[in-house]
Amino acid sequence: MGEGENVTAGFREARPSLAQSVTISDVAEAAGVSRQTVSNVLNAPDRVRAETRERVTRAIADLDYHPNHLARSLRASSPRMIGCRILPVHAETVAAIQDRFLHALTEAGQECNHHVLLFAAADVAAETGQCTALWRAGAVSGVVLYDITQDDPRPGRLAAAGVPFTAFGRTAASTERYSWVDVDNAAGSASAVDHLVAAGHQRIGFLGWPEGSSVGDARAHGWLLAMDRHGLLAGSHRLDVRGDDTTTSGTTLMTKLLNKPGPPTAVVAATDTLAVGALHAVRDHGLYPGRDIAVVGFDDSPAATALDLSSVRQPIEEVGRLVMAEVLRLTGRSPGADGEPPAEPLHRLLAPELVVRASSTPLQGSTPAGLDPRSLRL
Known part of the structure; x- marks a missing residue:
């Protein structure tokens, strides 16, 4: 953040009353600079341009700001x-x-x-x-x-x-x-779709969370983008189902997909929890994961390893x-x-990494057992 840069509206709070203690953020807002610049004026003034230093000093005086030396001392010896x-x-x-x-x-x-x-x-x-x-x-x-x-x-x-x-x-x-580290959840779901397309699948469903979660929405977006990139988007909205992140919900959502006309031959789940539920539904229908229908989860949890479930692993x-x-x-x-x-x-x-296991083995050109070949037409 540059020393002359204003603090954004999202980070502003009302000017404190006399009964409230003035913070370094209040001084930064009043002077139109960053907190770092105020800190530099107090501790290393030679780092700050003279005109900026004067503006900050004036704001400190106007607000009667006094650095909390006790708290600073405590933090130094924390x-x-x-x-x-x-x-x-x-x-x-x-x-x-x-x-x-x-x-x-x-x-x-x-x-x-x-x-x-x-x-x-x-x-x-x-x-x-x-x-x-x-x-x-x-x-x-x-x-x-x-x-x-x-x-x-x-x-x-x-x-x-x-x-x-x-x-x-x-x-x-x-x-x-602010400082952040994040995982590219959209890229993770997209890599799962790419893997399934390479294995011969075209009807690829998605089991996700209800809209509104940043992680869940990103994973759904990755599935959607990859489906579009492979020219499989037509009709794919019927294969996108959402519910709570529980195994019971995963079973219910997967059952709904398997009972649709033209069911998917593969699914990408937003979490391993949903994917485990999907595996239950697959087996309840007399199908075999990997051979009859592919399932890929997300997060590579211990359950994924135990159940031989393909999953996207976060770093x-x-x-x-x-x-x-x-x-x-x-x-x-x-x-x-x-x-x-x-x-x-x-x-x-x-970037996350796709870990491929038995639940998503290639179709190798064969028609999944238990599914009507006519249902594979888009």
Whole structure:
């Protein structure tokens, strides 16, 4: 963020009353610069142009801003902790991904002599409140955000409060204003479609979540784009079914597809949870995964390995390493840091990897058993 750049409206809050403490973000907004520029004026004024330095100094005086030296001192002597909320688990896939991420984050922190402080919170409002309180008390050097949604308020709120953070995931807007690492979910679904087309499939269904989830929508979009790229989009809307991320829902959705006129010969599921449910439906219909109908999941959970299910694997270990490195950089505690961290946030989109197993073996030109060959016409 440039030193003369205004803070976006999404990150602005009302000017504080006299009864409220003035923050560095208030000064940045009043001066029309970034928080980093205000910090430079206070700690390394030689880095800032004279005219900008004068504008910031005037805003500091007008707002009667006093840096919280106590909090700064506490953070300097903090127990080298990074805060992260642990989410309630509603599905096996969610548990597996969260567990892998927290392990990767913890291992990356330990390599830099830092530890992860896990805490629970009822909702995102409580989470941002706890993150801010922990940071201001000097209990953590920074925080990590997990499970970001399209209109997630947490990045804006933490930025306004001055809390150093890095996110796993990104919002739909203002992503340039904070550091994030994300997985290209659309590319993952598209790679599954490409694999199935190469195996001889043309009628490829999709089992997904209801619209509104950034991750779920991205995975559905990848399926749609790949189907269009292969010229298979006509009539594919009938093969796109959505439901909750449970095995029961996966069974119900797959049963609905198998009972349609012209059922699919393959399906891509938004999660392994849905894919496991789909496998139940396939077997309930007397069909065999891979031979009669191909099934591909997403997340490569332990269930995928156990059931020989093809699945898209997220590079969670790399995500954890990058997220930890970035939050430490932002706190000025990364190895080799020389004081103020650079102002440019990290934006990294990682490609997932398709792991092919028996559930999606090639058709090799044969007609799937148990399906009417006439139903394969588009």
